[in-house]
Amino acid sequence: MGIVERRKREKDLRREIAMDAAMAIYNEEGYHAITMEKIAERCEISRASLYLYFKNKDEILINAIVDHTEYFTDILQDLYENREQLRDNLLQELWARFIDFYEKEPETFNASLYFQNSEMILNLPENLRDNIDESGSKVVSLQHKIIEYGVKAGMFIDCNPMTLSEVIWTSFLGIVQLERSKQVLSRKGHYESTRDLALEVLSRGIVKK
Amino acid sequence: MGIVERRKREKDLRREIAMDAAMAIYNEEGYHAITMEKIAERCEISRASLYLYFKNKDEILINAIVDHTEYFTDILQDLYENREQLRDNLLQELWARFIDFYEKEPETFNASLYFQNSEMILNLPENLRDNIDESGSKVVSLQHKIIEYGVKAGMFIDCNPMTLSEVIWTSFLGIVQLERSKQVLSRKGHYESTRDLALEVLSRGIVKK
Amino acid sequence: MGIVERRKREKDLRREIAMDAAMAIYNEEGYHAITMEKIAERCEISRASLYLYFKNKDEILINAIVDHTEYFTDILQDLYENREQLRDNLLQELWARFIDFYEKEPETFNASLYFQNSEMILNLPENLRDNIDESGSKVVSLQHKIIEYGVKAGMFIDCNPMTLSEVIWTSFLGIVQLERSKQVLSRKGHYESTRDLALEVLSRGIVKK
Amino acid sequence: MGIVERRKREKDLRREIAMDAAMAIYNEEGYHAITMEKIAERCEISRASLYLYFKNKDEILINAIVDHTEYFTDILQDLYENREQLRDNLLQELWARFIDFYEKEPETFNASLYFQNSEMILNLPENLRDNIDESGSKVVSLQHKIIEYGVKAGMFIDCNPMTLSEVIWTSFLGIVQLERSKQVLSRKGHYESTRDLALEVLSRGIVKK
């Protein structure tokens, strides 16, 4: 009863490794530097073998994103489920989850942002696009529900919860993007302080005391 | 003094056209669809001739970014010079300039941001990277000065002006990025409402009454 | 004496199945769509296992041809053995056997002809080529003997029997080829009438009354 | 008025050379041995340059066929136009044109036959398929008209002219195919005698005295 299972596990592991390799290359050299050759090299697998695990190059990247986004979904889901115990810390907690995700896997975060914005998506086969879309939608919808709860509960200012959730999320998004920008240009960033001040400003602007 | 000058003018014009072409292609088909072939076609110039105006492909893109950023610098500079007359509307005015820049040429705005963050830059020779860097720095520095004025004048909460200016800018940046994301996935966006609510939140969070 | 024999029988069966699969694929998707992968799939055998039965891909195809040609040899042999009873119908009967072979398995007929003419053979190791050659030779030789009998018996016009047998055979060959051509281009064919008129013409041209 | 024209001439010449190279390779090593690499090598042109002359590999082959088939069309057309002066030699003349075409460019003839039958056509883009189809149709239609004339003029037996023209053409087709078969297997052929006897038989079977 072991062999089939072990094979499956090994295969999954290899897939994981390949996806990580792709991400790493993305982070070091950018999207269009990702080649099957380089991925193969890092995995110490032959180029041809990669095609045993993925139908084509795109699939590696897409799967990497979708997979890693799941972690994000999970921590948001967790927050949503515990919303009642949080009392006045809903915003802080949400922000903390953003930070958690970003700091745990900055490459993934960056890559996700990149892919979701990039034209790459335009040239994707329908089904892969749907994968990404769906995975993104889950995140959006969770954020929405969390904020909606805050608004209804009277913690937040009275406004359209969807819009508000976008304001919060984009606030974080922009910070990360700027940070990335700086990295690319090898300037030093102030990510932490910007991030903290942003939260402070948001609190003041959003939370009813 | 006529002929030489005319030649120069014509050359500059050609450069302009080529850069616009590159931007247009980016917007219609995405970054990696920008080929010398396509640029040439749009310019009604031969591919080889492009090399008379630019040393290589990168130069076209870099210059396009730098050029278009100049408009942004200008309107920020203008704001800075008139800071005194604005009284309590400094934040609103700054925000309005962001919107102005973005709405005037959303494609350019997108493209600039994209290029600045993209791996393109990673693979750039030092000197070209510096060009971009410098052009970006001007914008940053202007924003900084504007916000610093606001803080010192007691209009804004008491905090590091550089950090605050980043908070404001990234707030806008994130909104634009989300909007772009949605376009790519052909979902409908709420850019205006998000943008307005963001300003409201920022005002509450930043402006002392 | 049971087990060894059964093993052999099973092996032969597997070989047969594989060759049929190859032919079927040829017919449905064309020569260069024949891949070990697809053959294996149809056989419900693993790709690697095919190499237990055949030394390589070519061997599958060659054997397929040779095998199927055997049926043709058989019905020609049968005709030859009964040549005396046929009296004036020798040509008609020969023609009928051609038709029989073709109509029994048109795909196989096509495939065999195709393979025999195709470049596949050019790139074949000596020994495999000989296999094909030998199998073809038998057919040729039988036709030759049949026609020779007809000429000697005074049924057919006086001429080199080998040449005459080629005239008859190629006449049929051409018809089949044209038919195939039409199928490929999805034009409708008139195989039956062409075939019948050809026989009529041949009769008039060959048979002494 | 010189330079553009010369360029065009040179380009056409290069195309011609490439097509010939492809044909030659086909003849020596078979269809699927035709690679861009080999063609390039023979032309003493870089692989990439071939793409200046042809959109893709298929186009080289298709154009080669279509081009060369034109010669066939021409000599059949010529025959048709002079049908009245030929009196009783219509069949002989037609046959002679077949021989002419085949002997002038046996490779082309073979290649045409191959391509028209092969699955390659199935995988062809619509427009290329049409090219081939059209070029083939012209030949068919000319033969038909020639034979129809013979039947109506009472030279040939009374029968469906289309069918008859197929009988004659396939008769030749088969002979060529057999010859090819033999070449492939490096057996010696009797093409000339078969061909001549076939004509004799056809004459007897078809022509009214």
Next chain:
DNA sequence: AATGAATGAGGTTTCATTCAT
């Protein structure tokens, strides 16, 4: 100055075959 032509370098993907289990 302007451009058609040429090409090297590189990217993705397929497939027959081998190997370890």
Next chain:
DNA sequence: TATGAATGAAACCTCATTCAT
């Protein structure tokens, strides 16, 4: 015996850039 996994070799095609005119 049977097979999942691995891979080298090769094919097609694209594109930035150079060169000759």
